Amino acid sequence: MHWYISNPSRLAVYLAAWVPVAAILSLAVASSARLGVWPAAAVVAPASVVYAFVCLSTWYSCRMLRLERTGAARLLLTHGLAAVCLGGAWAAAADMIGGFEGRVAPILFASGVLLYLLSVALHYVLLASEASREAQERAKEARALAGQAELRALKAQLNPHFLFNSLNSISALTTADPAGARQMCVLLGDFFRRTLGLGDRSTIPLSEELALARCFLEVEKVRFGARLRVEERIGEESTRCVVPSLLLQPLVENAVNHGIANLLDGGLIGLAAKRDGDRLSITIENSFDPEARTSRRNGVGLANVRLRLEACYGTRANVFVSVAGDRYRVELVLPAEEA
């Protein structure tokens, strides 16, 4: 929609700016055609109103011919030709209607061309300022989204039931297996120190992210015993890449809570990472019970990861989810960046 026409107050300002233009034009016509000011104005004023709207059409031509994308020759030719044609037609029409017999056509033609080109320049300025405002808004939106994603990731991360169940395990081990209880305290302490110690670091090396995941899985192994088995295939060169912090945590949690926890005999969680040129691929796989009831929380964790990657990398990152038999697989592909 047209920037002026869509907004009455803007249109009013624009038309008001034409009042002095029309006044000056009337004076010029009066002096060049040796007329009184009022007879000249009687023709020039309505002609100016018409031309004010003609000049608005430059909004569309300016948008079609973006400064940054159009060659100078094409710009000059198009706008120049339009200015000459429209200015000429307008001057001729005004002259004829006023019955000036060609006496005012030249001056009107010259002003018409000038005014048209002025309007072109004005619209380019408007478009540029609008584009920069839009860019600012987009950047602000992206920042807000990144902040939200981080908060959600942290909330998902601090799943209180993980803590409650772990504390219950410690409570159980205290008398029967004091060394085991102490080990569990150390693991749990380690996990929370690493998590809370991230502070406001938004990215960390993959090696650290994996250490966090291992720590979490070690704690869960105390609860699930032999039901939880973990296998890793981590490419050495991938561990130096940086990833958004706590990116994997919701996925590892899902693998335990929606995979292993639903299986009578437990299953295998596979963690894999490899660097392939400028792409980093991270895969989390787990066994699951295809007959188990679906849970919504699973989707929340995965949606968080998607949002997070989108906020950080836009379209340069992808999430692939696949199910083969009783294996559930999430693959993240993101740009390989080193700190």
Place this chain on the structure above:
Amino acid sequence: MTAGKIRAVIVDDEEPARKLVRELLRPHSDIEIVAECSNGFEAVKAATELKPDLLFLDVQMPKLDGFEALELIDPGVATVFVTAYDTYAMRAFEVHAVDYLLKPFSAERFGAALERARGRVGRAATPAAELHAAARPDKLLERVVVRDGTRVHIIPVEKLDYAEAQDDYVSLASGGRKYLKQQTLASLEACLDPSRFIRIHRSSIVNLERVAKIEPYGRESRLAILTDGTRLPVSRSGYARLQALLGERA
């Protein structure tokens, strides 16, 4: 059977959690642990075979969760839920749980739960499936659990063909087999999606997708012929319900 002792079963899929309950029960000489189970199936089997008085029951377990297991267990057993989730507390009391212990818990809190359990042991109760239906009319079932001796069958509702009332039980037909469950037809009906299951008769509910055709039968009544050839009587009001639903779909 040791006379006078309360026979208890511990159900939790985590070994440390079972150990903890076992340990906390040790000072209480009036309680005897007759079984430890690591999932809902084992719990149903143990409860059926051993007829315990008291059940310590976790909620989130593989295959069959604590509430589903409870539906299949003799309602006389006093149940103490033991879980890390506080979200199930309401549901637990709806099925007349004795107590609801939140992990981690203290020995004192456990003792209090035990005290309440002692007061409840041996008293008759309503079947859990009935309470479940009465308490949660808004919640639709995704699957029906049934017990056949000590075996547990899980029937996803989309595989349920029809259900018929038989005295205090319902007979559930699925894939050519029939399963008996101690529940009334009305309470089952309340848990099923009314746009997929219709009460076509005082004593039967049918899965709409299984209905092949309706034939007149006698002067007043009709017969529903299912895709597998089963013939079920349709009452006049049942036919009206069927027509209303099919009309909506058309």
